[in-house]
Amino acid sequence: MSNKVIAGVPVQVNAEGFMTNPAEWTKDVAIEIAREEGLPELTDAHWKVIDFCRSTSEDGKSPTLRTITNGTGLTTKELFALFPKGPAKKVAKIAGLGKPEGCV
Amino acid sequence: MTNENRHIAFICSKGNLDMAYPALVMGWAALGNGIDVTLFFTFWGMDLIRKTRVDHLEIAPVANTSMKMSMMGIDTGNLGIPNVMGVLPGMTAFATNLMNDKMKKLGVPPVREYLQMLSDGGAKMFACKMSVDMFDLKESDFIEGVGGIVTAGDFMDMTEGAQIIFI
Numbered sequence: 001m002s003n004k005v006i007a008g009v010p011v012q013v014n015a016e017g018f019m020t021n022p023a024e025w026t027k028d029v030a031i032e033i034a035r036e037e038g039l040p041e042l043t044d045a046h047w048k049v050i051d052f053c054r055s056t057s058e059d060g061k062s063p064t065l066r067t068i069t070n071g072t073g074l075t076t077k078e079l080f081a082l083f084p085k086g087p088a089k090k091v092a093k094i095a096g097l098g099k100p101e102g103c104v
Numbered sequence: 105m106t107n108e109n110r111h112i113a114f115i116c117s118k119g120n121l122d123m124a125y126p127a128l129v130m131g132w133a134a135l136g137n138g139i140d141v142t143l144f145f146t147f148w149g150m151d152l153i154r155k156t157r158v159d160h161l162e163i164a165p166v167a168n169t170s171m172k173m174s175m176m177g178i179d180t181g182n183l184g185i186p187n188v189m190g191v192l193p194g195m196t197a198f199a200t201n202l203m204n205d206k207m208k209k210l211g212v213p214p215v216r217e218y219l220q221m222l223s224d225g226g227a228k229m230f231a232c233k234m235s236v237d238m239f240d241l242k243e244s245d246f247i248e249g250v251g252g253i254v255t256a257g258d259f260m261d262m263t264e265g266a267q268i269i270f271i
Contacts, residue, residue, distance in 0.1 A: 065136055066211070066221070076224035085109075086138025102134075103129050104212055 007032040011096075018098050024061045025096030034094050038085075040092075045082055050071055053095040062092035064102040111140040111266035115260075118271060119151030121161040121203055121215075126271050128218040135225040142266065143222070144259050145250075146232035149271075150239065153231060153246045158216045163201040166190035176202065216247065223249030228262075230254045 001020060004013050010038055012020045019025060019104040030050060034042050042050070052072045053062050065088055083090040093101050112129035112134050131141045151157040165171050165185045173180040189195065204214070213221065223229060231246060234256045243253060254262070 065132075065214070076221050080135070080225050086136060088133075088136030089138065102211075103133060 014098075016099070018093055019096040020060070020098070022054070022057065022096050024053075029096060030094050033096075036091050037093060039083070039090075039094075045074070045078070047092075049074065049079065049082065049091055050095045053091055053097060057095075057097050060098050062088070062095060062097040062100045064088070064100045064104055066104045067100075067102070070078075108265060109138070109140050111142070111146060111263070113142040113263040113266045113268045115144045115146060115268065115270045116149035116152055117147050119148035119157070119161060121163040121200060123165065123271060124152050124161055124215050125207075125212075125218075127269070128222065130269070131222050131227055132218070133224070135222065135227060140266075141161060141225075141227040142256075142263060143227055143229045144232060145229070146235045150231055150235055150241070150246075152219065153229065153250050154179065154241070155247055158219070158247060159214070161215060162196050163198045163203050164190065165199045166195075171199065219247060221247060223271060230259070230262075232256070232259075 001012060001014055007026070009024065009026055009029050011024040011029065011077055014020050015085055019029075034040075034046070039046070049068060049072055052068060056063055056067070056071060063071070065076070065079060068074070069079055070093065074082075077085050083094075088100055112131070114131060116124075116127050118124070127143060131143060134141050145153050151161060166187055167190075169184065171185055173183045173185055185195075207214075212218075219229070229250045231243075231250055231253045232240070233253050236242070236253050243250070
């Protein structure tokens with residue numbers, strides 16, 4: 001666990017860089033983390049995923065990819081296109097949540 | 105190695121329902137974590153990608169020492185399903201239904217849908233040339249998403265530097 005300042009906001013992150021307190025998250029934090037993850041711009045579709053994850057998250061963990069596609073109506077292809085190279089981790093990081101705990 | 109993305113290749117050689125899932129679950133997890141995935145289907149494993157077989161994978165209780173009576177909801181501890189019972193007509197269908205129901209309750213998709221997810225997520229899938237010839241199959245016998253029929257040598261070329269898991 002360590003402290004980090006993201007978009008001017010002091011937040012706590014674990015060893016893998018995931019935020020540990022979802023309450024510290026703001027939209028500006030999400031935009032800044034997204035940039036670090038190689039996403040220069042967050043579109044409405046990105047926000048749809050992020051909002052879904054934050055509103056359905058239990059215990060501060062991100063939902064699984066299948067939960068996201070089922071819940072948002074996005075296809076797997078669309079989700080992988082929005083968050084390329086590892087959507088499970090990327091979505092969780094940007095949404096200020098922990099890694100998903102399920103397998104699908 | 106530093107600039108190369110991590111790559112995991114699964115060799116799927118079994119066509120039983122229970123042996124279909126390991127590559128699907130791990131492959132999906134790998135894609136979610138940004139790891140490249142290749143799936144190579146050989147011998148019985150080709151049942152996973154055959155149009156006529158993928159929805160009919162089964163698990164047989166005969167000679168499966170891990171399958172216990174207690175899995176059917178009868179509190180019998182370590183008592184196994186006697187092989188002589190396993191050979192009765194309908195026992196394989198019964199065990200298959202039991203596993204499919206459990207998977208459904210856990211929110212695990214059926215094999216066909218799982219493969220579609222993997223393909224949509226960017227996994228590459230290939231059938232083994234020698235097995236295809238042996239079973240008299242052709243490319244049109246396989247589900248969408250299978251990228252072609254390749255030789256063992258092709259597989260070696262496309263998995264250079266990858267971690268390989270044989271199932």
